[in-house]
Amino acid sequence: MSNSPAFPRSCDILVFGGSGDLALHKLLPALYHLHREQRLPADTRIFALARSTRALDDYLALAERHCRAQVSRDDFTLADWQSFAARIDYLAMDAAQSADFGRLRERLKHSETRVLVHYLATAPNLFTPIAQNLKLAGLAGPEARIVLEKPLGHSLESARAINLAIGQVFDESRVFRIDHYLGKETVQNLMALRFANTLFEPLWRSAYVDHVQISVNETLGVENRGAYYDHAGAMRDMVQNHLLQLLCLVAMEVPVHFDAESVRNEKLKILQALRPIGGQDVQDKTVRGQYSAGHIGGQEVPAYWFEKQVDNDSDTETFVAVRADIDNWRWAGVPFYLRTGKRMAKKCSEIVIQFKPVPHNLIGDGSGPANRLWIRLQPEERISLQLMAKMPGKGMQLEAVELDLNLAQAFSKNKRRWDAYERLLLDVIEGDSTLFMRRDEVEAAWRWVDPILAGWREHYQRPRPYPAGSNGPEQAQSLLELAGREWYS
Ligand SMILES: NC(=O)C1=CN([C@@H]2O[C@H](COP(=O)(O)OP(=O)(O)OC[C@H]3O[C@@H](n4cnc5c(N)ncnc54)[C@H](OP(=O)(O)O)[C@@H]3O)[C@@H](O)[C@H]2O)C=CC1
Numbered sequence: 001m002s003n004s005p006a007f008p009r010s011c012d013i014l015v016f017g018g019s020g021d022l023a024l025h026k027l028l029p030a031l032y033h034l035h036r037e038q039r040l041p042a043d044t045r046i047f048a049l050a051r052s053t054r055a056l057d058d059y060l061a062l063a064e065r066h067c068r069a070q071v072s073r074d075d076f077t078l079a080d081w082q083s084f085a086a087r088i089d090y091l092a093m094d095a096a097q098s099a100d101f102g103r104l105r106e107r108l109k110h111s112e113t114r115v116l117v118h119y120l121a122t123a124p125n126l127f128t129p130i131a132q133n134l135k136l137a138g139l140a141g142p143e144a145r146i147v148l149e150k151p152l153g154h155s156l157e158s159a160r161a162i163n164l165a166i167g168q169v170f171d172e173s174r175v176f177r178i179d180h181y182l183g184k185e186t187v188q189n190l191m192a193l194r195f196a197n198t199l200f201e202p203l204w205r206s207a208y209v210d211h212v213q214i215s216v217n218e219t220l221g222v223e224n225r226g227a228y229y230d231h232a233g234a235m236r237d238m239v240q241n242h243l244l245q246l247l248c249l250v251a252m253e254v255p256v257h258f259d260a261e262s263v264r265n266e267k268l269k270i271l272q273a274l275r276p277i278g279g280q281d282v283q284d285k286t287v288r289g290q291y292s293a294g295h296i297g298g299q300e301v302p303a304y305w306f307e308k309q310v311d312n313d314s315d316t317e318t319f320v321a322v323r324a325d326i327d328n329w330r331w332a333g334v335p336f337y338l339r340t341g342k343r344m345a346k347k348c349s350e351i352v353i354q355f356k357p358v359p360h361n362l363i364g365d366g367s368g369p370a371n372r373l374w375i376r377l378q379p380e381e382r383i384s385l386q387l388m389a390k391m392p393g394k395g396m397q398l399e400a401v402e403l404d405l406n407l408a409q410a411f412s413k414n415k416r417r418w419d420a421y422e423r424l425l426l427d428v429i430e431g432d433s434t435l436f437m438r439r440d441e442v443e444a445a446w447r448w449v450d451p452i453l454a455g456w457r458e459h460y461q462r463p464r465p466y467p468a469g470s471n472g473p474e475q476a477q478s479l480l481e482l483a484g485r486e487w488y489s
């Protein structure tokens with residue numbers, strides 16, 4: 001990441017889809033924190049845009065309700081809210097209609113000396129019309145940036161079409177394809193761990209690593225996003241972006257510089273080296289699941305098909321496990337197991353690097369576990385290294401013990417941890433795209449995902465049921481057991 005100036009230029013932020021789930025739950029609370037901590041340029045204005053007609057006061061009441069719910073009690077004060085709200089305006093407009101952009105330009109009275117951030121928190125089918133309408137309205141000048149939410153399209157073809165259309169309006173340096181996992185502190189810590197410590201890099205390869213596990217498990221269901229999710233599924237919603245980005249950060253080579261192009265060049269090479277999975281292979285290398293009714297934290301939870309706006313005969317997957325292989329020198333023969341699911345037993349995102357056992361057993365019977373590095377991304381940020389130690393007492397018995405680092409506690413105790421969207425919004429304002437996906441990366445990810453989706457359509461139509469509150473379908477265990485391994489959790 002480049003060293004950013006102490007304060008970015010004056011800025012206008014336009015949130016297309018300003019009344020949607022993402023804007024209300026994530027973007028406005030993030031902007032509130034940035035405002036409260038004086039990290040936004042002083043005269044920043046925020047325009048929330050959506051079709052529904054509502055008075056500004058009604059919109060602000062809606063936004064306040066959500067911010068209160070998302071921001072901790074200690075961080076939410078009426079005075080901060082009121083000064084933040086003074087920055088916000090609401091405009092009812094149809095972003096697919098070019099005529100409505102005239103009204104937007106009028107309201108905005110934009111000056112080209114200000115940075116203009118267009119945040120597209122809408123469905124991807126609006127990305128192309130919005131970009132074209134912005135151009136027609138003269139709101140896509142050199143000071144303007146566009147932020148595109150994931151998943152970008154629903155296939156390689158649709159992603160390419162969007163990228164092409166966006167590229168005709170905004171050059172690549174002004175396109176910010178967001179993947180909020182890259183904004184998480186612990187995810188960035190992964191790069192610090194790898195590239196700022198001599199300890200791990202020599203071991204970070206097939207000679208020493210047996211396999212890697214990347215799990216992003218949620219206890220939440222689809223909440224009020226059934227209409228979107230039922231057409232997307234876990235593969236498009238999570239694997240195509242968040243899980244593949246995590247895989248890239250674990251597997252990539254050391255970049256030449258720590259800047260946007262160098263980091264993204266290395267991530268791209270990993271995506272290009274992923275061994276394709278398609279046709280009948282999907283039966284051996286992937287597991288699709290869908291939650292049935294169950295219990296989480298003592299609460300009864302309905303089956304997926306019972307959720308709002310979900311087809312009651314839906315075959316959409318809410319769980320995916322995949323064995324991915326990276327065909328390059330460093331990772332030949334090292335499987336990367338990816339797993340993500342909704343309504344799982346526990347919320348937990350983690351990366352486990354399982355090292356190989358010692359080459360010759362001098363101590364014990366050789367059946368003990370080998371070193372294992374756990375990188376816990378959430379709920380708590382932790383890194384622990386499993387080492388073998390001698391059990392106290394007579395004789396030489398080995399037992400695994402942990403060197404455990406709680407990252408939140410290791411750094412200033414009373415400091416609030418930034419949310420991913422806070423950091424990424426600031427990066428957009430400052431024009432730093434290191435933590436955003438480049439066009440070719442997104443397309444390479446779809447190039448790997450598309451054949452799996454096609455394989456499923458042909459050979460794996462019904463997802464395996466798993467009870468809400470479990471660890472996913474049994475077949476996900478078999479994916480590892482067949483290779484003499486198991487999921488760690
Ligand atoms: N929600 C989340 O947690 C996450 C969402 N995303 C992505 O963010 C994007 C938005 O998701 P989400 O907030 O959940 O979606 P929602 O359906 O909750 O919100 C969509 C928003 O777009 C507005 N809208 C729809 N059509 C138009 C139009 N023609 N012109 C102007 N505004 C329009 C809607 O308001 P109105 O109907 O009044 O026009 C609403 O404000 C999607 O691409 C999604 O994949 C990514 C990560 C997480």
Ligand SMILES: O=C1O[C@H](COP(=O)(O)O)[C@@H](O)[C@H](O)[C@H]1O
Nearest residue numbers: 180216218220237238242349378
């Ligand atoms: O992008 C998405 O991410 C969330 C999970 O994000 P997290 O930061 O809470 O781990 C997921 O619930 C949602 O379905 C998906 O669209």
